Amino acid sequence: MPHQQFSRRAFLQSGSVLAKGSFIVLAAPAILAACRQADESLQADTPAFNTLSAREAGDLRAIVARIIPSDDTTGAEEAGVIYFIDAVLGDNRDEQYRAVQAGLREIQETAASRYTAANFADLSVAQQDELLADRESTPFFATIRYLTIAGMFSLPSYGGNRDKAGYAVIGFDDQHAWAPPFGFYDADYATRGE
Numbered sequence: 201m202p203h204q205q206f207s208r209r210a211f212l213q214s215g216s217v218l219a220k221g222s223f224i225v226l227a228a229p230a231i232l233a234a235c236r237q238a239d240e241s242l243q244a245d246t247p248a249f250n251t252l253s254a255r256e257a258g259d260l261r262a263i264v265a266r267i268i269p270s271d272d273t274t275g276a277e278e279a280g281v282i283y284f285i286d287a288v289l290g291d292n293r294d295e296q297y298r299a300v301q302a303g304l305r306e307i308q309e310t311a312a313s314r315y316t317a318a319n320f321a322d323l324s325v326a327q328q329d330e331l332l333a334d335r336e337s338t339p340f341f342a343t344i345r346y347l348t349i350a351g352m353f354s355l356p357s358y359g360g361n362r363d364k365a366g367y368a369v370i371g372f373d374d375q376h377a378w379a380p381p382f383g384f385y386d387a388d389y390a391t392r393g394e
Contacts, residue, residue: 247280247283249282249283249286250286250287250290251286251287251289251290251297252282252285252286252289255319256300256301256304257282257286258319258321259304259307259308259319259320259321260282260285260300260304260344261277261282261321262319262320262321262323262328263307263320263328263332263344263348264276264277264281264282264285264344264348264351265277266325266328266329266332267332267344267345267348267349268281268348268349268352274365276348276351276352278365279351279352279365280351281347281348281351281352282351283351284347284350284351284354285344285347285348285351288347288351296343299339299340299343300340300343300344302340303335303338303339303340303341303343303344304320306340307320307331307335308320310331310334311323311327311331314331315327352365
């Protein structure tokens with residue numbers, strides 16, 4: 201894949217497009233508050249869910265795995281995105297959590313009536329994709345897609361991006377400090393001798 205250069209403005213605009221239709225939009229303070237809960241949960245040998253039920257977590261885990269699947273690169277499952285979502289929904293977001301629960305119930309009802317499966321996670325990959333394609337324009341799907349991408353590429357302390365898997369996917373070199381030149385906008389810095 202060819203390397204593309206993005207300006208800060210383009211990045212911020214793409215973030216607002218990403219959140220379009222979502223009933224949850226995260227700001228830095230909200231993410232920071234949620235990250236404490238997620239970080240504590242991930243420290244355990246077997247991470248526990250603080251908000252989601254086992255059934256909700258199973259279906260959401262399957263949904264995020266279809267949004268960013270595991271193929272030749274790491275997917276949402278390996279990056280622990282479900283723990284990021286669990287932390288965000290548990291951060292005094294009762295109304296949004298109820299909306300996610302309603303979306304999951306609708307998906308479970310469709311899975312039961314169309315495919316005779318009790319849960320979304322029990323469906324084949326093709327059936328999961330078909331069911332999600334039917335919901336692409338819904339606020340539920342927009343929200344889960346937004347949270348999946350946010351969890352995939354956030355700081356690992358926020359609950360997702362386990363072992364910096366998201367950074368590896370996009371080729372981000374996570375360093376404590378950077379030496380000039382910092383980016384394409386000042387790449388000629390070294391050649392000018394300044």
